[in-house]
Amino acid sequence: MIKFSFTLMILLSFLFQSQGQDKKWTLQECIDYGVDRNLSMERQLLNNKTDNKNLRDARLDLLPSVDGSSSWNYNFGRSIGADNTYINTRNITNYYRVGASLNLFSGFRAINTLRYRKVSQMKGLEDSEKKANDIAINIMQAFYDLAYAEGLIEISIEQLENARLQLKRMERQHELGMKPKSDLFDIQAQVAESEYNLIANQNRKATALVTLKQAMNYEEEKEGLLDINVSSLSSALPQNQELDIKALYEKAQTDLPQANSAERAFRAAQLNWYISKGNLFPSFSAYGDISTYYYHTQDASYTYQFRNNMGKSFGFQVNIPIFGGLYRHSNVARAKYQMKDAEFAYRETLQDVYKEIELAVLDLKAASQEFDMAIKKENFSELSYEANKKKYEQGLVTIIDLNTSDNNLRQAKHDVLKAKLTYGIKKRMIDFYQGSPLQTKIQH
Numbered sequence: 001m002i003k004f005s006f007t008l009m010i011l012l013s014f015l016f017q018s019q020g021q022d023k024k025w026t027l028q029e030c031i032d033y034g035v036d037r038n039l040s041m042e043r044q045l046l047n048n049k050t051d052n053k054n055l056r057d058a059r060l061d062l063l064p065s066v067d068g069s070s071s072w073n074y075n076f077g078r079s080i081g082a083d084n085t086y087i088n089t090r091n092i093t094n095y096y097r098v099g100a101s102l103n104l105f106s107g108f109r110a111i112n113t114l115r116y117r118k119v120s121q122m123k124g125l126e127d128s129e130k131k132a133n134d135i136a137i138n139i140m141q142a143f144y145d146l147a148y149a150e151g152l153i154e155i156s157i158e159q160l161e162n163a164r165l166q167l168k169r170m171e172r173q174h175e176l177g178m179k180p181k182s183d184l185f186d187i188q189a190q191v192a193e194s195e196y197n198l199i200a201n202q203n204r205k206a207t208a209l210v211t212l213k214q215a216m217n218y219e220e221e222k223e224g225l226l227d228i229n230v231s232s233l234s235s236a237l238p239q240n241q242e243l244d245i246k247a248l249y250e251k252a253q254t255d256l257p258q259a260n261s262a263e264r265a266f267r268a269a270q271l272n273w274y275i276s277k278g279n280l281f282p283s284f285s286a287y288g289d290i291s292t293y294y295y296h297t298q299d300a301s302y303t304y305q306f307r308n309n310m311g312k313s314f315g316f317q318v319n320i321p322i323f324g325g326l327y328r329h330s331n332v333a334r335a336k337y338q339m340k341d342a343e344f345a346y347r348e349t350l351q352d353v354y355k356e357i358e359l360a361v362l363d364l365k366a367a368s369q370e371f372d373m374a375i376k377k378e379n380f381s382e383l384s385y386e387a388n389k390k391k392y393e394q395g396l397v398t399i400i401d402l403n404t405s406d407n408n409l410r411q412a413k414h415d416v417l418k419a420k421l422t423y424g425i426k427k428r429m430i431d432f433y434q435g436s437p438l439q440t441k442i443q444h
Contacts, residue, residue, distance in 0.1 A: 023224070023227070024227050024228060024229035025226060025227065025228050025229060026228075026229050026232035027140065027143050027228075027232050027233060028232070028440060030139050030143055030212065030216055030228070031135075031136045031139050031140065031438060031439050031440075032439055032440055033216055033218070034135055034136070034138075034139045034215055034216035034217060034218075035132045035135050035136060035439045037216070037217045037219075038131075038135050038217055039217070040131060040135075041128070041131055041132060041135065044124070044127060044128050044131050045128065047124055047127075048121070048124040048125065048128060051117070051120050051121040051124045052121060054117045054120065054121075055114075055117040055118055055120075055121050057117075058110075058113050058114040058116075058117040058118075059114060061103075061110055061113065061114075062110055062111070062114065064100050064101065064102040065100065065101050065102075066098070066099070066100045067098075067099055067100075068096075068097060068098045068099070069095075069096075069097045070094075070095065070096050070097070071093075071094070071095045072092070072093070072094055072095075073092070073093040073094075073095075074090075074091075074092050074093075075089065075090070075091050075092075075093070076088075076089065076090045076091075077089060090296075091295060091296050092294075092295075092296035093293060093294065093295055093296070094293060094294040094302075095291070095292075095293045095294075096291060096292050096293070096306075097289055097290070097291040098289060098290055098291075099287065099288065099289030099290075100287065100288055100289070101285055101286065101287040101288075102285060102286050102287075103283070103284075103285045104284045104285055104286055105281075105282075105283065105284040106278060106281070106283040106284075106285075107277065107278025107279065107280065107281030107282075107283070108274065108278055109275050109278035109279070112271050112274045112275045112278065113271075113275055115271050116268055116271040116272060116275065119264050119267045119268045119271060120264075120268050122260075122264050123261050123264035123265055123268060126257040126258075126260045126261035126264060127257070127261050128257075129257035130257035130258050130261055132438075132439050133257065133432075133438050133439070135215070135439075136438035136439045137429075137438065138215045139212065139215045139216055140425060140428065140438070141425065142208065142211045142212040142215045142216075143212060143228060144233075144421050144424065144425050145208045145211065145212075146205065146208040146209055146211075146212050146228055147228065147230045147233060147421060148208075148417065148418065148421050149201060149204045149205035149207075149208045150205060150228075150230060151230075151417040151421070152201040152204065152205075152414065152417070153198065153201045153202060153205060155410060155413045155414065155417070156194065156197045156198040156201050157198060159194045159197070159406070159410050160191070160194035160195060160197075160198055162406070163187070163190045163191045163193075163194045163406075164191060166187050166190070167184075167187045167188060167190075167191050170183060170184050170187045171184065182399075183398075183399040186399040186400065186403060187399065190403050190406070197410075209226065212226065212228070213226055233421070233424050237371075237420075238367060238368040238371040238372070238419070238420065238423035238427075239368060240365065240368050240369070241364065241365075241368075243361045243364070243430065245354075245357055245358055245361055248357045248361070248430075248433050248434065249353065249354050249357050251433070251434065251435065252353050252357060252433055253350065253353070255435055256353060256433075258349055258353065259349055259350060259353055262342075262345055262346040262349035262350075263346055265342050265345065265346065266339070266342040266343050266345070266346040268342070269335070269338050269339040269341070269342035269343075270339050270342075272335050272338065272339070273332070273335040273336050273338075273339045275335075276328075276331045276332045276334075276335040277332050277335075279321070279328050279331065279332075280321065280328055280329070280332065281321075282318055282319060282320040282321070283318070283319045284316070284317070284318050285316070285317050285319075286314075286315070286316050286317075287314070287315055287316075287317065288312070288313060288314040288315070289312075289313055290310065290311070290312050290313075291310070291311045291312075292305075292306050292307075292309045292310045292311065293305070293309050294306060294309070357433055360426060360429050360430055360433065361430065363422075363426045364423065364426040364427060364429075364430055367419060367422045367423035367426050368423055370415075370419040370422070371416070371419035371420055371423055374412065374415040374416040374418075374419045375416060377412045377415060377416075378409070378412040378413060378415070378416050381405070381408045381409040381411075381412040382409055382412075384405045384408065384409075385402075385405040385406055385408070385409045388401055388402050388405040389402060389405075
């Protein structure tokens, strides 16, 4: 029974391990994994928590402030009494106080500070989404580069197998005296070139895989080998689309986190200017406190003294800034300059967004056109290769002509693969500008 259980544990462990190694990561899984484990994203989330605390403090600053104090004194020693003789004294004193103050007016600094903290919190959320999108775009680009490298490997393997078949046929024909030795050397060179291309593309895949792991902050020891699922990419064929750049831009102005973050930064700078101007106004506050005390030397009891020694006070206070240097006015001027700078940064961000959308639309259109041309080129190249292969067998063309048509066919397949993947990533960016998120979850 023990032996059976031990064998079962080994089989289950092997099964789970095999399942983990056989996992193929989709593009969305890679993006979500990378966003969730990015250290810069973790730092941004900590900043968001700080903004939440600052907002809470700004809200509490609108409430009255309450403080209390208590003291206990024990005095002893000799002193001169009423009859001018020395007497021994000993007394205990207890003192209690509770006070409160409320800021009634301070140039609207408190309310503007609350608004400033609220805008800063919202800006932090937009920055989180922007950082997540930047991470997602880097991972997406690395994923497509790896998919492209895998596609090149498939083309190289197909070309190598075809070249080896030609080599076997050529060796047989050379033995029968049907083809010269120079043609055999050309086919051998073609095989060597195909092997070289395969190795180069395998190295390209290795580099692309490392780049994707780094973009994802992938933990290979914990997750196992990283293998992507190329079929998770869109299988839709590229097609021409009429896109309205102005409509995309208007939607991006309200949806894109970088645009919203820049707008929040401008609003925060504006509120900071209001806060600085508030320091030039007088401040008006109300205060009050209640206190009591107890003397051990008095005849009355502690409870009696606590109730009857009660003192109360209430008042108002006005602070008027008259002169303390020009630093208040300088702070107002600096805050105004910062506000104008934030406004320019916001307008510059909107210009960049428009440029990005305009280029994305043009790139998508170009990728679609390049795909159509690459498909035509591939079809004609394949027809040319088949025709030259038959002509070569008939002795109508040289081996150089056959190799040239073979290289043209391989290059045409490369162009089709590249154009299709390029269209996929450009289409994904257009979908993003239209409101489709790059990542499925964002932690705030």
